[in-house]
Amino acid sequence: MRIVSLNAWGGRLYEAMVSYLAACDPDILCLQEVVRTPDCSLPWLDYRDDGAMLPQRANLFDDIAAALPGHDPFFCQAGQGNLFDGETPVLSQWGLATFVRRRFPVIGQRQDFIHGSFLAQGWGEHPRARNVHALRLYDEAAGRPMTIAHLHGLRDPAGKGDTPARERQAETLAGIIAGVWREGEPLVVCGDFNVLPQSVTFEVLRTLGLSDLVTAHGHTDTRTSHYRKSPRFADYMLVNDAVEVRSFEVVAEPEISDHRALLLETR
Numbered sequence: 001m002r003i004v005s006l007n008a009w010g011g012r013l014y015e016a017m018v019s020y021l022a023a024c025d026p027d028i029l030c031l032q033e034v035v036r037t038p039d040c041s042l043p044w045l046d047y048r049d050d051g052a053m054l055p056q057r058a059n060l061f062d063d064i065a066a067a068l069p070g071h072d073p074f075f076c077q078a079g080q081g082n083l084f085d086g087e088t089p090v091l092s093q094w095g096l097a098t099f100v101r102r103r104f105p106v107i108g109q110r111q112d113f114i115h116g117s118f119l120a121q122g123w124g125e126h127p128r129a130r131n132v133h134a135l136r137l138y139d140e141a142a143g144r145p146m147t148i149a150h151l152h153g154l155r156d157p158a159g160k161g162d163t164p165a166r167e168r169q170a171e172t173l174a175g176i177i178a179g180v181w182r183e184g185e186p187l188v189v190c191g192d193f194n195v196l197p198q199s200v201t202f203e204v205l206r207t208l209g210l211s212d213l214v215t216a217h218g219h220t221d222t223r224t225s226h227y228r229k230s231p232r233f234a235d236y237m238l239v240n241d242a243v244e245v246r247s248f249e250v251v252a253e254p255e256i257s258d259h260r261a262l263l264l265e266t267r
Helices: 014-024 060-067 164-178 200-206
Strands: 002-007 028-036 044-049 052-057 071-085 088-101 106-115 130-139 144-152 187-192 235-239 245-251 261-266
Touching: 002 014, 002 144, 002 187, 002 235, 014 060, 014 261, 028 060, 028 071, 028 144, 028 187, 052 060, 060 071, 060 088, 071 106, 071 130, 088 130, 088 144, 106 144, 106 164, 130 164, 144 164, 164 187, 164 200, 187 261, 235 245, 235 261
Parallel strands: 002 028, 144 187
Antiparallel strands: 002 261, 028 088, 044 052, 044 071, 071 088, 106 130, 130 144, 187 235, 245 261
């Protein structure tokens, strides 16, 4: 099974990202920072926040679904607010997306918030609401189920250090995963955690038997040249001992976001 996790950066490098995903052809694709704008046919809109203006692929979720026609798409909305077409506000949705190759039956799942709650009338103040999507799949080749969960951890303008909110987020995350996963089965947890390697988050997840592949393989950078700040850690992929890792890569090239893709192949 081939699993890819990526913060899509709102699709800013859309063409490169779609080309990579089509060539990589993951069985399971876990995307964070995904936009959907149901009543808009424009390809691009702008996100504005604190003086910054960032182009967003207006219907990135639908675009990726079209690029992976053999997959079942799941959109997990964390919030909605206005993007802009010039000076015209356009109500858009934002959150996680999961794409599952159809030969892998989804036999259980849960989508829920790990920080905050859904806001229908705007993005809200930082740190904004964040969610997780956990799926239990049946792997025919392995002859058993496995659970894959991904998240986009809260962003705190003060930095990536531990806070009471991040500690609560970790406990909530572990509880949601435990409600889907069955002990003894393979478990993968991935995404843009927005924390540092020494975070209490990893202590909490160790109670589920999880360990991180990024730091275990000596990687110190999960960002691309499009990200100019430090520290360079953000994305992680954790597995338990039941996952038979064939290979793991923090993909440096091609650059398809300001985050690097994480690519796991299991036996």
